[in-house]
Amino acid sequence: MFETSELxxxxxxxxxxxxxxxxxxxxxxxxxxxxxxxxxxVKGGSVISIDFLFTSPTDGMTAGGLFPALFxxxxxxxxxxxxxxxxxxxxxxxxxxxxxxxxFTRIINLAIINLAGVPSIVxxxxxxxxxxxxxxxxxxxxAASLTLAIMTLPVVIVATRESLTAVPHAxxxxxxxxxxxxxQTIRRVVLPNAVSGILTGVILEVSRTAGETAPIMFxxxxxxxxxxxxxxFDQTMAMSLHLFVVSTQVPGVPEDLPxxxxxxxxxxxxxxxxxxxxxxxxxxxxxxW
Amino acid sequence: MVAVQNAAGAPAGxxxxxxxxxxxxxxxxxxxxxxxxSNVSLAIREHEIFGIIGPANAGKTSFLKTLNRxxxxxxxxxxxxxxxxxxxxxxxxxxxxxLRSRIGVVFPLxxxxxxxIYDNVALSPRLSGMKNKADLDIxxxxxxxxxxxxxxxxxxxxxxxxxxxxxxxQRLTIARALSQxxxxxxxxxxxxxxxxxxxxxxxxxxxxxxxxxxxILVTNLVQQARRLASRTAFFLNGExxxxxxxxxxxxxxxxxxxxxxxxxxxxx
Numbered sequence: 001m002f003e004t005s006e007l008x009x010x011x012x013x014x015x016x017x018x019x020x021x022x023x024x025x026x027x028x029x030x031x032x033x034x035x036x037x038x039x040x041x042v043k044g045g046s047v048i049s050i051d052f053l054f055t056s057p058t059d060g061m062t063a064g065g066l067f068p069a070l071f072x073x074x075x076x077x078x079x080x081x082x083x084x085x086x087x088x089x090x091x092x093x094x095x096x097x098x099x100x101x102x103x104f105t106r107i108i109n110l111a112i113i114n115l116a117g118v119p120s121i122v123x124x125x126x127x128x129x130x131x132x133x134x135x136x137x138x139x140x141x142x143a144a145s146l147t148l149a150i151m152t153l154p155v156v157i158v159a160t161r162e163s164l165t166a167v168p169h170a171x172x173x174x175x176x177x178x179x180x181x182x183x184q185t186i187r188r189v190v191l192p193n194a195v196s197g198i199l200t201g202v203i204l205e206v207s208r209t210a211g212e213t214a215p216i217m218f219x220x221x222x223x224x225x226x227x228x229x230x231x232x233f234d235q236t237m238a239m240s241l242h243l244f245v246v247s248t249q250v251p252g253v254p255e256d257l258p259x260x261x262x263x264x265x266x267x268x269x270x271x272x273x274x275x276x277x278x279x280x281x282x283x284x285x286x287x288x289w
Numbered sequence: 290m291v292a293v294q295n296a297a298g299a300p301a302g303x304x305x306x307x308x309x310x311x312x313x314x315x316x317x318x319x320x321x322x323x324x325x326x327s328n329v330s331l332a333i334r335e336h337e338i339f340g341i342i343g344p345a346n347a348g349k350t351s352f353l354k355t356l357n358r359x360x361x362x363x364x365x366x367x368x369x370x371x372x373x374x375x376x377x378x379x380x381x382x383x384x385x386x387x388l389r390s391r392i393g394v395v396f397p398l399x400x401x402x403x404x405x406i407y408d409n410v411a412l413s414p415r416l417s418g419m420k421n422k423a424d425l426d427i428x429x430x431x432x433x434x435x436x437x438x439x440x441x442x443x444x445x446x447x448x449x450x451x452x453x454x455x456x457x458x459q460r461l462t463i464a465r466a467l468s469q470x471x472x473x474x475x476x477x478x479x480x481x482x483x484x485x486x487x488x489x490x491x492x493x494x495x496x497x498x499x500x501x502x503x504x505i506l507v508t509n510l511v512q513q514a515r516r517l518a519s520r521t522a523f524f525l526n527g528e529x530x531x532x533x534x535x536x537x538x539x540x541x542x543x544x545x546x547x548x549x550x551x552x553x554x555x556x557x
Contacts, residue, residue, distance in 0.1 A: 100364055174400040174462075177359065178413045178469055179390030188412065193403050 044259025072236030079145035088156025096164040116154035120214040127219040142232040144220025159201025163194040196283035203276035207269040213240040307334040316370035340518025347524035393466025399458035401450035409450040436464035456487035
């Protein structure tokens with residue numbers, strides 16, 4: 001009764017074909033990542049050293065390290081996060097936990113989607129107009145970080161809102177039924193169970209911010225400065241702009257130097273992402289319902 | 290079994306002159322323009338188990354939601370009529386949080402909150418500002434014991450409440466409701482996701498609890514109402530068809546033939 005018919009054979013052959021096809025497509029995805037990493041390691045690996053990471057560029061940027069740029073990127077990302085994370089989480093909590101479904105929230109949602117779709121160079125020009133000129137912060141870490149913060153705000157809001165809505169509604173109802181206020185419910189039940197997702201979103205956010213170039217090049221990042229920034233009102237060098245500069249703007253840079261800079265930048269991003277993924281896996285293992 | 294049953298095995302009635310705990314007058318509930326419940330008037334007395342039976346879409350859950358003002362969270366829900374809790378009109382109440390904390394609610398599907406068993410039961414006292422560990426310990430042990438769960442979980446109070454089995458979670462939900470020290474306990478088809486043995490254990494718990502509180506038992510198991518409720522209302526398609534002594538509903542002394550048909554399983 002289990003004889004194999006011709007149709008069975010055909011079906012199984014087609015099934016194998018599609019399986020292989022999908023596998024190939026998946027492998028194709030990994031290829032660019034491997035190629036980029038491979039090229040960077042092969043061509044730029046030779047310049048990586050402790051000195052490269054912790055000294056300033058010398059000889060008109062054609063030698064030396066990238067410490068001021070690394071330091072500056074950390075500053076820019078940190079200040080941007082300090083602004084966008086509290087703002088974004090607060091907005092997401094309002095939208096997800098308090099706001100009803102009406103024209104007001106629909107307009108806000110539309111604004112968030114549009115904000116996410118604005119090209120980064122437009123954000124840069126907005127940053128110049130608003131923060132550098134109107135608020136008179138000048139070209140400074142503050143102006144650049146504010147620009148980055150506004151640009152990344154939609155990501156924080158969307159990631160937070162998704163983590164909040166992933167907490168089952170029944171938990172809230174149970175809490176409200178006990179006489180808890182909305183805030184008590186958020187603080188004791190919703191946030192503790194959403195915090196993992198929010199943190200993961202924030203870390204992914206960091207890696208995106210670290211790589212952005214356009215929004216900072218007119219607002220706070222500079223070509224070269226021998227000084228490390230002392231406050232948020234100073235200008236600074238940054239990894240992404242430094243890469244652009246040593247690749248295209250300065251004559252006589254040895255070929256492996258830009259690759260080395262790119263390698264450090266991508267290593268930064270990859271480490272952040274790995275932490276984020278590891279964190280997510282750890283929390284998924286502790287799934288609470 | 291407990292001693293509050295009379296010779297016939299049916300739940301003892303509450304004296305007719307017992308004070309009224311909850312009174313509803315001309316209650317109408319609408320979702321948009323659709324009426325979920327129309328012109329319901331009834332009174333629930335202190336220390337009785339008041340049963341509400343009826344098929345799906347009868348308006349039973351909507352009825353419970355209005356009693357502790359949970360209708361506030363549904364902007365589509367319109368409520369008309371008077372609801373008196375201890376004689377006070379709760380529709381005009383400002384402090385709805387105080388009202389809700391006096392009414393414990395148990396849902397059809399158990400809701401173990403994703404925190405430890407201990408924290409589940411300590412949540413309500415903590416919400417009302419209790420911080421003393423020793424006091425909380427006492428409440429947690431007492432409520433879990435009364436919900437017939439203590440023996441099963443006393444050695445693992447720090448494990449997650451949301452990972453207990455369905456029947457255990459439902460008893461955890463009851464323990465959590467008891468931690469509010471409620472005056473009224475509302476149960477909405479609590480046995481849907483619970484095995485028969487656990488159901489019987491919870492029923493025994495309810496029989497004891499009625500000495501201390503008023504219980505509203507919504508159920509689609511007519512025999513459960515018969516076992517527990519002293520008086521029962523029959524809801525059908527948004528209408529309160531009949532209210533009476535539970536036993537009368539089963540012995541055929543009904544005012545409306547639809548009640549007899551439902552109770553005898555001819556529809557619904």
